Amino acid sequence: MAQKNKISIKIAGAQGQGAGSGGQGLAKVFKRAGLHVFGIFDYMSLIKGGHSFFQLTLSDQEINANTEKFHIVVSFDPQNVQETVGDIHTLQEGGLFIVDDSINLKPEIEAAVNEVGAKLCKIPMIKLGTEIGGNKIMANTVALGAVVGLTGTPFEILENIVAENFAKKSKEIADKNVAVAKAGFDFGSQNLKSEFNFSMPQSNKDKVAGKMLINGNEAIAMGSYAAGCRFFSAYPMTPGTSVFEWFTKDNAKLGVVTKHVEDEIAAVCMAIGAAQVGARAMTSTSGGGFCLMVEGLGLAGITEVPIVVVDAQRGGPSTGLPTRTEQADLLFAVNSSHGEFAKIVLAPGTVEQCYEAGVRAHNLAAKYQTPVIILTDLLMADHLKDSSKEDYYIPEVDLGKVVSKEELDKLGEDEKYLRFKFTEDGVSPRALQGHPKSVHAPATDEHDETGHITEDASNRLQMMEKRMKKLESAVNDIKGPEFHGPENADLTLIVWGSTYGAALEAVQLFNSDEANKQKINLLHFTEVWPFPVKLTEEALKKVKLSMSVEQNYTSQFCKLLRAETGYVPNKLINKYDGRQITPEEIVREVQKLLSESLVAA
Amino acid sequence: MVITQERTQVTAKDFRSTQKSTWCPGCGDFGIMNAVQTALVNAGVAPWQVLIVSGIGCGSKLPDYINVNGYMTLHGRGATIGCGAHLANTSLQTIIIGGDGDSFGIGIGHMIHNMRRNMDVVHIVENNEVYGLTKGQYSPTSKRGFKTSTSPEGAIEFGINPLALALSAGATFIGRSFSGDPKHAASIIQQAMEHKGYAIVDMLQTCPTYNKLQNVDWYKSQTYKIEEERPNYDPKDPVQAFQLAMEDDGRYPLGVLFKNDDRPTYSEQIPVYQKDSRPIIEHSLELDSQFFESLKETYV
Numbered sequence: 001m002a003q004k005n006k007i008s009i010k011i012a013g014a015q016g017q018g019a020g021s022g023g024q025g026l027a028k029v030f031k032r033a034g035l036h037v038f039g040i041f042d043y044m045s046l047i048k049g050g051h052s053f054f055q056l057t058l059s060d061q062e063i064n065a066n067t068e069k070f071h072i073v074v075s076f077d078p079q080n081v082q083e084t085v086g087d088i089h090t091l092q093e094g095g096l097f098i099v100d101d102s103i104n105l106k107p108e109i110e111a112a113v114n115e116v117g118a119k120l121c122k123i124p125m126i127k128l129g130t131e132i133g134g135n136k137i138m139a140n141t142v143a144l145g146a147v148v149g150l151t152g153t154p155f156e157i158l159e160n161i162v163a164e165n166f167a168k169k170s171k172e173i174a175d176k177n178v179a180v181a182k183a184g185f186d187f188g189s190q191n192l193k194s195e196f197n198f199s200m201p202q203s204n205k206d207k208v209a210g211k212m213l214i215n216g217n218e219a220i221a222m223g224s225y226a227a228g229c230r231f232f233s234a235y236p237m238t239p240g241t242s243v244f245e246w247f248t249k250d251n252a253k254l255g256v257v258t259k260h261v262e263d264e265i266a267a268v269c270m271a272i273g274a275a276q277v278g279a280r281a282m283t284s285t286s287g288g289g290f291c292l293m294v295e296g297l298g299l300a301g302i303t304e305v306p307i308v309v310v311d312a313q314r315g316g317p318s319t320g321l322p323t324r325t326e327q328a329d330l331l332f333a334v335n336s337s338h339g340e341f342a343k344i345v346l347a348p349g350t351v352e353q354c355y356e357a358g359v360r361a362h363n364l365a366a367k368y369q370t371p372v373i374i375l376t377d378l379l380m381a382d383h384l385k386d387s388s389k390e391d392y393y394i395p396e397v398d399l400g401k402v403v404s405k406e407e408l409d410k411l412g413e414d415e416k417y418l419r420f421k422f423t424e425d426g427v428s429p430r431a432l433q434g435h436p437k438s439v440h441a442p443a444t445d446e447h448d449e450t451g452h453i454t455e456d457a458s459n460r461l462q463m464m465e466k467r468m469k470k471l472e473s474a475v476n477d478i479k480g481p482e483f484h485g486p487e488n489a490d491l492t493l494i495v496w497g498s499t500y501g502a503a504l505e506a507v508q509l510f511n512s513d514e515a516n517k518q519k520i521n522l523l524h525f526t527e528v529w530p531f532p533v534k535l536t537e538e539a540l541k542k543v544k545l546s547m548s549v550e551q552n553y554t555s556q557f558c559k560l561l562r563a564e565t566g567y568v569p570n571k572l573i574n575k576y577d578g579r580q581i582t583p584e585e586i587v588r589e590v591q592k593l594l595s596e597s598l599v600a601a
Numbered sequence: 602m603v604i605t606q607e608r609t610q611v612t613a614k615d616f617r618s619t620q621k622s623t624w625c626p627g628c629g630d631f632g633i634m635n636a637v638q639t640a641l642v643n644a645g646v647a648p649w650q651v652l653i654v655s656g657i658g659c660g661s662k663l664p665d666y667i668n669v670n671g672y673m674t675l676h677g678r679g680a681t682i683g684c685g686a687h688l689a690n691t692s693l694q695t696i697i698i699g700g701d702g703d704s705f706g707i708g709i710g711h712m713i714h715n716m717r718r719n720m721d722v723v724h725i726v727e728n729n730e731v732y733g734l735t736k737g738q739y740s741p742t743s744k745r746g747f748k749t750s751t752s753p754e755g756a757i758e759f760g761i762n763p764l765a766l767a768l769s770a771g772a773t774f775i776g777r778s779f780s781g782d783p784k785h786a787a788s789i790i791q792q793a794m795e796h797k798g799y800a801i802v803d804m805l806q807t808c809p810t811y812n813k814l815q816n817v818d819w820y821k822s823q824t825y826k827i828e829e830e831r832p833n834y835d836p837k838d839p840v841q842a843f844q845l846a847m848e849d850d851g852r853y854p855l856g857v858l859f860k861n862d863d864r865p866t867y868s869e870q871i872p873v874y875q876k877d878s879r880p881i882i883e884h885s886l887e888l889d890s891q892f893f894e895s896l897k898e899t900y901v
Contacts, residue, residue, distance in 0.1 A: 032901075212900035222896065228886040231689050252872035257688050257881050262714040266681040269674075269711075273654065273685025276672055277693065278882040281685070299675050299682075389897050394888050432882070433670040434693055436649045441664040441671025444657070452620055453665050453673070 003509060003583070005201045006063070008070040009056045009147060012087050014080040016048035018140045023054020024384065025161055026144055030058050031213050031386050032157045034203030038063035038501075040383040040580075045238070045322040051083050060201035062386070064350070064501035068584040071198050072150075073118075074098040076125055076143045081105065085112045093117035094197050098146065100125040100139060119195055123187055133180040141177055145184025150192035151200055155185045212387045216354040216380040216498075217284075219387070220310055221246030223358020224282055225254060228397045229308070231281035233259040233270035235289060238322055239381040240312040243284035264289035268296035268309060275305045276442075278432040280362050284310035287329045288319065294337040297371050301341030303442040304420065304428070304467070306365035306372075306400070313377040315578040324578025325378035327497055328552040331559065333373050334529045342426075342470040344372040344478070345529035349500030352391040353526055354380065359395040364477060366400035368470045369427060375528075377551065379580045380498035403431035403438070411437045418449040422462060426469030471530045478527045480535025483542070485521030486511065491590060493522040494548040494569050496557045498580075500524045503549055505583035510590055520590055525557070531564040540567050547571040547593055549586055570597070608645030613638055615648055618668045629780035629806030630660045633727055634667055636778070636786035636804075637696070641669075644791050646694050654683035656699035656708060659734050660727035660806070663698055677708025684711075684720045690880040691721070691868050694794060701728040705741040705761045712801075716770035719798045721866040725790065726763065726801065727780075729808040730815065737811035749811075763803040764846035764858050768839060774800035775842070775859040779824055780807060781817040785855065792857060798866050805853060820853075827856035836860045 009026070013019035020041040027039040035058045044050040055066045069092045075081040081099050085108055088097055097113050099105065101122035113120045123146055129138035141162070148158045162181050166174035214222075221243045234244035248258045257274070261267050264285055271281040285293065290311040300307050313329045315321025333345050344364050348357040354376065361372040403417070408431055411417065419440045421428040428449075431438040442451040448459050483492075484500075485507040495503045503522045510520050523539055523546075525532075546569040548558045555572040562568050571593050575581045616638045624630045641651060653671045655661035656679035664671025670693070674682045683697035704712055704726040712724065731749070732738040738751040742763065746755040767775045774796040778786040786804060793800035805824065807816055815823075827834050827845070835841055842859040868874055877884060 210901055212897055214900045218900070226888060226893065230881050230884065230886070231685070233685060252876065255873050255877070255881075255884055257871055257873055259685075259688065261681070262710055265678065266711055266714070269678045269681040270685030270688070272674075273672070273682035273687075274689035274881075275685075276682070277652070277686045277690040279689035280886075281689070295675060296678070299678075303672070303674075387900075389901075392893075392897055394890060394893060397886050432690075433652055434649060434690060436647065439648045439668060439670055441653070441669065441673065443665060443673040444675060445673065453662065 003067050004512070005060050006067060007058045007151070007198060007200055008067045009058070009072045010053050010070045010074070010087060010090065011056070012051065012053040012073060012075045012080065012084055013077040013140070014048065015043060015046060015050050015052045017077050017080070019052055019054050022140050022144050023056055025165060026147065027056055027384055028161050028213055029148055029153060029158050031211065032161070032209050033153045034205035034208045035059065035201055036062050036208060036386050037213065038066060038383065038385050040066065040379065043323050051080060053087065058201055060204065063505070065505045065580070065583050068582045071095045072098065072147060074143050074147060076100065076140045078103050082109065085109060088112040088118065089116060091116050091118040094119070096121050096150070096192065096196060098123060098143060098192070102126055121192055121195060123191070125184070128183045128187070129180055132183050133176045138177065138180045141180045142184035142187070145181040146188030146192060149185040149188025150196050152189070152193060155182065158185065208386060210389070212389055212392070213384050214351055214387050215382055215384050216348070216351050216376055217242040217312065217382070218246055219351045219354035220358040220374060220376070222392060223355040224308065224362055225256070226395050227359040227362035228280040229282050229362055230256045231271065231274040231279040232256060232283065233261050233274070233281070234267045234283045234285065235261055235264045237264070237286045237289040239314055239378040240284040240286045240289065240310055242381065243310050243312070264292035265296065268293035268307070271307050272296055272300050272305050275307045276303070277434070280366070282308035282310070282362070284312065286312050286314045287316045290329065290333070290336070297343065298337035298339055298341065299444050300371045301337065301343060301467070302444060304369040306369050308361040308365055308372050308374065310374045310376065312381040313375065321578040323378065325498070325580050326551050326576065326578060327377055327499070328556065328576070329375065330528065330552070330556040333375050334560065336373070340464070341467055342368060342370045342474060343529065344368065344370065344474055345375055346372065346527050347375045347497035348380065348526055349497050349524055351385050351387050355392055363398040364474065367398055367427070367477070368474050369400060369430060370470060375497065377498050401427050401429040403429045405435055408435045408437040416450065419451045420447060420449045420463070420466070422449060422466055425473045426466045427473070475530040475532060478530060478532045480532040481523045481525045481539050483521055483523055483539065486519045487521070487542070489521035489544070490518035491520045491545045491547060491594060492543040493520065493586065494546050494558070494561070495522055496525040496528060496550070499549050499551060502581045502583050502586055506586035506590065509583050510587050518594055528557070528560065531560060533564050536561070536565055540565065545570050545593070545597055547573060547589065549573045549581060551575050551581060609647035609650065611642050611645065611647045613642055616641065616668050618666055620666050622666045623662065624659060625810050627807070627809040628659065629729055629808065630663065630727060632780035632783050632786065633660065633725070633804055633806060634663050636783045636790055637663070637725070638667060639783065639787035640790035640794060643787065644794055646794070650694055651696060652686055652693040653696045653698055654679045654686060655697070656703035658700035658703050660698065660700045661703060677703050677706065677711065680704065680708045680711035680715055680724060683722055684715055687720065687722050688868055690882050691874065692880050695722040696794070697722055697724040699726065700733070701726060701730060701740045701742045702732050705763065709741070713770045716767060716772040716799050716801070718867040719771065719773055719864050721798055721868055723790070723793045723800045723802065726803050727806050728763070728803055729806040729812055730760070731808050731812040733808055733811055762846060763801070765843065767801045768842055768846055768859055772801050772859070773798035773861040773864050774857070776800065776857050777803040777805065777853065777855050779805045779820055779855060781820055785826070789857065796860065797862060798864060823851065824853045824855050827854045827858065
């Protein structure tokens with residue numbers, strides 16, 4: 001099932017050897033050369049050693065998922081290369097397996113290369129790295145240079161990126177790296193280009209070179225900042241950390257308060273404290289940390305404090321698969337914390353949607369004075385994709401219903417400000433503490449309109465109804481699912497969050513194959529709580545046969561779908577090995593289901 | 602915390618609330634509430650200039666019974682929620698208040714980190730050495746041998762030493778007082794408020810329902826004032842402070858055990874506040890489009 005107009009590259013190595021940063025650099029090179037890119041670093045939960053790889057796909061069209069097969073596999077670690085049999089088996093026939101020429105490969109490596117019909121390309125990585133750069137660690141720069149060279153990509157782009165990456169060190173180091181990259185480039189263009197029998201996708205520099213190369217976490221952070229988030233407290237946890245690091249890296253320039261705290265309990269609680277006094281505040285974590293935060297969510301729920309929590313899911317339960325992807329926190333997020341209160345759960349599926357989710361999360365939190373959870377996963381958090389600058393717009397900042405200082409000044413002597421005033425839509429106008437007329441003390445206990453503790457039954461009813469009414473109002477703000485692909489398809493893939501990417505590629509892959517007589521499309525959910533029941537029911541009317549694709553064991557989204565609408569897809573596809581599902585896997589399942597239903601018919 | 606807002610002429614009347622307290626008659630919390638109120642009046646801090654963040658427990662209901670800005674939160678979490686509020690609005694006088702279970706049990710992790718960070722807040726621990734609201738179980742400060750429903754043979758472990766703990770964790774103000782001496786208690790709270798940096802007040806307190814032995818008379822005989830018994834005591838000397846904290850003649854020293862004015866507070870070292878000392882909530886949210894474009898450019 002070869003994908004057209006795509007070139008896929010895998011850079012394998014032991015961790016700490018630069019496969020991740022090298023892959024990122026390479027992604028930037030090809031993007032600036034005018035190719036669409038999609039890349040993700042597949043890594044283990046360790047610092048040095050192990051086996052990891054960067055997967056990069058290039059195309060003349062936007063790409064939303066990696067492919068199953070690769071055209072080039074590069075290994076630049078002498079020890080690690082002996083463990084690449086599995087990687088070799090992901091090579092296309094005729095693909096290149098690039099290694100250092102001084103290494104004595106185990107017989108099974110060469111056997112694997114022959115078996116898949118790939119070509120073994122030995123290049124003097126270590127030699128050139130040592131001779132020109134003075135350090136064998138620069139072997140990886142030689143290898144990257146060779147890939148750029150063999151693909152016929154102009155050297156100046158690589159040169160600029162290497163120089164930019166090392167600019168912070170010294171000119172001497174930068175120059176050395178450029179020289180090493182050039183040596184690799186020359187070797188690649190002179191000796192490997194002729195071996196590479198695949199045509200590169202058509203580049204479009206005008207359209208693509210100026211795009212951003214950004215991942216989901218960075219996009220969420222940027223959207224949050226643009227929407228006025230100025231307080232971020234967090235505790236590091238893969239893969240949620242880099243949302244926080246976006247804020248900490250430039251905290252002075254951004255004008256934000258960031259606090260690395262003692263645990264996730266403090267992370268959510270500090271954000272709640274900051275939000276209570278008026279800051280737009282957030283935290284980010286993964287499932288394990290999110291477990292510790294749910295007590296705080298309840299507090300924010302009952303005291304109606306707007307906060308934003310990012311849960312970038314990884315393989316669970318417990319420590320699970322720390323550096324692998326999964327979508328198994330959905331029902332937990334929707335039901336997080338004891339008791340009942342209004343909360344909103346967003347599940348963006350592209351980097352652009354991540355930016356928008358950052359913006360919307362803060363605006364919705366303020367509008368409904370309640371916690372908003374942005375539910376992503378490792379794939380969404382980490383993958384890099386070219387993205388148009390226009391999608392990163394300066395948004396409107398919605399502060400919700402607020403009582404200004406001027407309005408407070410006008411309050412009469414006997415007029416008391418009511419923080420939890422009963423209103424039509426359940427949202428009470430919010431005045432901040434710190435004004436003579438706004439003195440109040442909200443209680444985490446059930447409270448009356450002033451915030452004072454009360455166990456009065458009729459007040460409890462009214463207060464519960466007030467808070468839950470916010471959920472009924474909020475559902476009107478929630479985006480319904482969207483179809484992608486042809487109308488009137490014979491089969492619809494039902495996906496939420498990040499599985500959108502592989503599903504969209506699967507739709508294109510399947511429909512572009514003339515052997516397939518039927519057509520498929522997909523229905524993608526990006527905002528899942530409160531559940532957009534009406535919009536979903538309308539969309540489902542257009543669905544003939546359906547197949548859900550989720551990265552979890554129990555089809556959590558389908559459970560929610562069934563609970564809210566009664567709808568059950570014809571087939572549930574689940575993947576829970578921690579690896580992102582590929583378009584090819586989905587297509588195979590589609591073919592199976594279509595032939596089964598044909599037989600049934 | 603050195604209050605940055607103007608001092609206000611306030612009287613006890615300004616803090617009066619119509620809310621009826623649910624504390625037992627004779628509860629030490631009444632004395633503590635009075636002391637807090639007196640300290641605020643004497644320091645010239647109005648109800649709207651203070652934020653009292655509490656946890657859960659009898660004493661954590663204090664903000665409900667007094668007219669101030671408050672936030673009654675979660676068991677043990679007032680310590681960190683209070684710091685979040687302080688970092689976002691540095692102009693509010695932030696007081697964290699909670700019992701011994703709240704502060705030294707479930708919330709002790711937060712408390713220790715607040716101390717080493719020198720967060721510019723006051724933490725008053727209402728320390729009656731027993732759990733009240735859950736009906737009389739032993740607490741982290743209960744004496745060894747204390748018999749309760751969860752320690753029927755008597756508590757096996759030793760109680761926490763709040764003074765030594767705070768010293769080793771880097772608190773820059775450590776005071777202790779007693780709920781039955783509201784004047785002394787108010788003075789220690791006021792000094793804690795006026796201290797620049799983290800201040801803990803270990804407020805010994807009676808629980809007439811579940812800790813009957815340690816009543817007012819018992820505390821009067823088991824406490825002494827540092828300034829009276831040790832006129833040469835220097836609270837700036839951490840070695841003397843440690844010595845005093847570790848001395849165990851069965852009695853509790855009251856007063857200011859330790860004070861260090863030289864360490865910068867956490868908030869004054871945050872880059873954004875070094876550039877613009879106004880609370881972050883007063884900074885404009887407007888985005889400079891050129892600056893925003895430059896952020897995007899780093900990804901090209």
